[in-house]
Amino acid sequence: MSDTNLLFEVRGASKSFDGRAAIVDVSFSAHRGEFVAVLGSSGAGKTTLFRCLAGLLPMDAGSAHLNGRDVAAFTGRERRHIAVVFQQFNLVSRLSALQNVLAGRLGYVPAWRGWLRRFTRADELFALECLERVGLLAQAMQRADTLSGGQQQRVAIARALAQRPDVIIADEPVASLDPRIGAGILELLRSICHAEADGVAVICSLHQPHFARQYADRVVGMTGGRIVVDMPAAAFDDNALRQVYGHDTDSSDPSQSPLQLSTQEAALA
Amino acid sequence: MATTGAQQAQVLQEAQRKGNIRGRLKLAAILVAVLVFYVVSWRLAQIDPAKLVNGLPKLGYWLSQAWPPKLDELPLFAERIAETMAMAAIGTTIATLLALPMAVLASRNITPFPRLYYPARWFLNALRGIDSFVFALLFVAAVGLGPFAGVLGIALHTWGSAAKFFADHIENAQLGPLEAVRTTGAGRNTAIVFALLPDILPVLLSTTLFWWEFNVRASTVLGVVGAGGIGMELKNSMDLLDFSRLFTIIALILVVVTVLDQLSGWLRRRLV
Numbered sequence: 001m002s003d004t005n006l007l008f009e010v011r012g013a014s015k016s017f018d019g020r021a022a023i024v025d026v027s028f029s030a031h032r033g034e035f036v037a038v039l040g041s042s043g044a045g046k047t048t049l050f051r052c053l054a055g056l057l058p059m060d061a062g063s064a065h066l067n068g069r070d071v072a073a074f075t076g077r078e079r080r081h082i083a084v085v086f087q088q089f090n091l092v093s094r095l096s097a098l099q100n101v102l103a104g105r106l107g108y109v110p111a112w113r114g115w116l117r118r119f120t121r122a123d124e125l126f127a128l129e130c131l132e133r134v135g136l137l138a139q140a141m142q143r144a145d146t147l148s149g150g151q152q153q154r155v156a157i158a159r160a161l162a163q164r165p166d167v168i169i170a171d172e173p174v175a176s177l178d179p180r181i182g183a184g185i186l187e188l189l190r191s192i193c194h195a196e197a198d199g200v201a202v203i204c205s206l207h208q209p210h211f212a213r214q215y216a217d218r219v220v221g222m223t224g225g226r227i228v229v230d231m232p233a234a235a236f237d238d239n240a241l242r243q244v245y246g247h248d249t250d251s252s253d254p255s256q257s258p259l260q261l262s263t264q265e266a267a268l269a
Numbered sequence: 270m271a272t273t274g275a276q277q278a279q280v281l282q283e284a285q286r287k288g289n290i291r292g293r294l295k296l297a298a299i300l301v302a303v304l305v306f307y308v309v310s311w312r313l314a315q316i317d318p319a320k321l322v323n324g325l326p327k328l329g330y331w332l333s334q335a336w337p338p339k340l341d342e343l344p345l346f347a348e349r350i351a352e353t354m355a356m357a358a359i360g361t362t363i364a365t366l367l368a369l370p371m372a373v374l375a376s377r378n379i380t381p382f383p384r385l386y387y388p389a390r391w392f393l394n395a396l397r398g399i400d401s402f403v404f405a406l407l408f409v410a411a412v413g414l415g416p417f418a419g420v421l422g423i424a425l426h427t428w429g430s431a432a433k434f435f436a437d438h439i440e441n442a443q444l445g446p447l448e449a450v451r452t453t454g455a456g457r458n459t460a461i462v463f464a465l466l467p468d469i470l471p472v473l474l475s476t477t478l479f480w481w482e483f484n485v486r487a488s489t490v491l492g493v494v495g496a497g498g499i500g501m502e503l504k505n506s507m508d509l510l511d512f513s514r515l516f517t518i519i520a521l522i523l524v525v526v527t528v529l530d531q532l533s534g535w536l537r538r539r540l541v
Contacts, residue, residue, distance in 0.1 A: 054452055080454030090449035094467040103463060107454020114459035156449070163453055 005031040007201050008167045012062035015048050022048040023225040026062070030167065030218075033199030035190050037206050037216035037233065039244050045225035046205040050171040053203065054084045066166055080107030083160035085170035085189075089152040093145035097136060097155045100144050101127040104162025130158040134188060150181035157188060168192070170204040174211070186215040209241055335516035342514070346502060346521055353498035354525075356416045356491070357484035360401075360423025365477045367428045372435035373461060378444060381457060393436070396429025401487055405496040416497025423484050423491075434476060438469055475537040482526075482533045489522050 006029055013026040023045040030036045040046050051057040053064055055071060064071040066081055074081070083104070091100045095117075105123045106114045113119055119127070131137050134154040139147060144155060153173060160168050170189060174182030186204070193202040206212050212219050212233060219236040221229030221244030229240050374380050375389040405422030412418050442465060450464040451457070492500020499522060506515035 056448060056452070076456055077454045079452055082452070084449065084452040086445060086449060088445050090445035092446045092450070092464050092467055094470075103450050103455070104453050106450065106456075106459055106463065111456055111459045114455055115462045117463070159449075159453070 005033075005199075007032050007034075007067065007199075008203070009065045010053065010062070011065070013049065013052055013059050013064065014061040015052055015057065015059055021225050023052070023222075026222075026225075026227055028220050028227060028230055030201035030203055032201060033194055035193045035202045035204065035215060035217045036220060037204055037212035037218070038220045038222060039206055039209055039212050039229075040222035041245055044222040046222060047171060048225075049222070050084075050169055050203075050205060054082060054169050054171075055079055056084075077107045080104075080163045081166045083163045083165035083168045085153070085156050085160055085168060085173045087172040087175050089149070089156045089176075091144040091152055091155055091159075093143070095144055096141050097131060097144055097147065097151075097158075098124070098127055098140040100155050101130050101158045101162050104130070104159040107163060127158070127162050130161040131155070133161060133192075134158045148181075149177050150184065153177065153185050154188065157185070157192070161192065165200055167201045167203065170202065172205050172207065175207055179208075182211070183214075186211055190215045209236075209244075212236065331512045332516070334512040337513065338517040338520065339511075339514045340517070342517075346499065346518060349492075349499040349502050350521060350525055352416050353488050353492075353500070354485055354529075356419045356496075356498055357423060357481055357488050360420045360488075361427055361477060361481040361484050363420070363424040364427035364431050364480070365473070367424070368432035368435055369473075371428070371432040372439060375432060375436040376439040378440055378442075379447070379461060379465070390433075390436075393429045393433045396425055397433060398429075399426060401426035401484070402490060402494065405491045406494050409495045414495040414497075419488055419491040419496030419498060422496060423488060427480050427484060431476065431480060435469065435473065438472055439465065442468060471540045475540045478533040478537050478540075482529050485529055486526055 008030040010029065011027050013023055014021070015023050026045075026049055028036070038046055038049070048057065052059045053071075055074065058072070071082065091097075092103070099117060102117070102119050102123065105119060105127065109119065109123065128137065128140060131140050134157050136147075136151060136154050136158065139151060139155075144152060147155065157168075157173075168189070173189070174185050177185065189202050189204060193200060204216070206216075213236055216233040219229065219231060219233050219240070220227055221240065223244055223246070228243050229236070231240060371389065371393065374382065374385055375393055377383075377386055380386050380389075401419075401422040403422075404425045405419050408418035408421045412421070446464040446468075447460055450460040455463060488496075488498050488500070489503070490500050492498040492502070493504045495501070499518060503515065503518050506512075506518060
């Protein structure tokens with residue numbers, strides 16, 4: 001309570017499917033202007049955790065609080081405070097980039113505006129500003145499915161911005177993109193996180209530890225549905241890396257192996 | 270020397286192919302069943318080629334009576350054909366509008382009332398299972414002779430077909446965008462309209478066109494039961510054994526249906 005910058009707090013979140021625990025007693029917090037990376041190998045429970053945080057899945061136990069309010073008690077419209085960025089972008093493919101960004105205003109406007117896709121000039125201007133921020137103003141009128149993967153993810157981030165959220169939850173936002181494009185997306189998320197006057201928090205799951213080191217302020221590591229590491233990104237060393245991924249990481253899939261990323265690892269193995 | 274995994278797999282596969290007696294028996298049983306099915310069907314359908322041979326001259330005589338066509342009643346025929354097309358258009362449009370909310374109810378993945386999923390599907394199957402012709406029969410008795418009974422018949426049957434088709438389409442749709450729009454704070458229905466409708470709209474329009482065209486063809490016979498349209502004149506001609514009139518009408522229907530078919534095909538290609 002003394003921490004005025006505390007924005008988002010997860011306490012004892014648990015979820016199991018058919019008796020098999022996906023996440024167990026997960027607790028961590030995010031502060032205003034903080035970029036929290038969640039690391040963990042496939043099956044560590046990242047996606048389940050994120051779906052719980054985004055309100056797409058009810059938790060079995062535990063809670064998430066945004067500004068001291070239990071997220072589970074949010075009404076439909078209040079969900080706009082938590083914006084979600086997906087691995088598969090999830091744009092409406094036949095709508096323009098601008099229309100997709102305007103979807104971020106649906107939590108504010110009366111329902112008929114959503115039905116007719118008629119938004120106020122102020123909302124349209126704001127949506128265009130969001131597109132400008134992600135560098136896609138020129139593509140505003142282009143149909144979403146004609147954009148490249150990286151551009152689509154930028155539109156999805158603009159949609160998140162249009163929500164004026166307190167926290168952006170990004171589930172593997174760069175897993176479907178090549179590394180160079182992915183780095184650009186993370187750069188963008190970090191700048192949003194650090195630039196907002198009142199500061200949003202970004203909680204972002206990643207496969208690649210070096211991205212976490214490079215872009216995140218804090219790293220949370222998960223193994224078997226539990227949090228095993230929670231530390232400043234600067235302190236996230238190879239020791240911590242092994243705690244998250246274990247010793248015998250499957251190196252047959254280089255895209256998911258953290259070992260390729262540090263030469264010290266090879267020496268240790 | 271140890272065999273490779275691939276060699277072992279090959280041996281296994283060959284053994285399976287040769288020694289699969291049960292598989293062969295199963296195949297033989299299926300063939301016999303199919304054969305029995307056709308023999309029984311042939312009997313039930315009372316197939317009698319001799320009757321066809323005897324009847325052909327009759328048909329030929331009627332055909333010879335068909336020329337010259339009767340064009341003096343053309344205005345009446347035109348009016349009846351317009352009536353048929355109007356019936357089909359109104360019936361199909363009502364059906365499509367009713368089908369949209371019903372399709373949401375009958376889509377397992379987005380229905381707001383999962384308990385109503387099966388009842389909704391059964392209801393649609395019932396509508397689909399009863400032909401518009403049968404519905405028209407009932408409605409002629411209920412609302413009287415005329416095109417309105419035909420419209421109701423077309424609307425009910427097409428409602429079932431269209432809603433089932435849309436629902437199947439929705440069940441195969443990617444729900445990611447819908448989920449994403451939900452997380453922006455949009456209501457359930459707003460999210461469906463915003464995220465799902467744009468993707469199914471072209472399919473919706475193109476199938477509606479298709480059903481209109483289909484219903485124009487189907488409703489040519491609705492007149493036979495008194496439900497309005499060109500079918501009424503068709504039946505009158507047959508009752509009077511006025512073959513030149515009958516074939517004139519058939520030729521007209523053919524022209525209209527062909528033109529419509531081309532038109533709706535062209536429109537549908539532009540939509541999808």
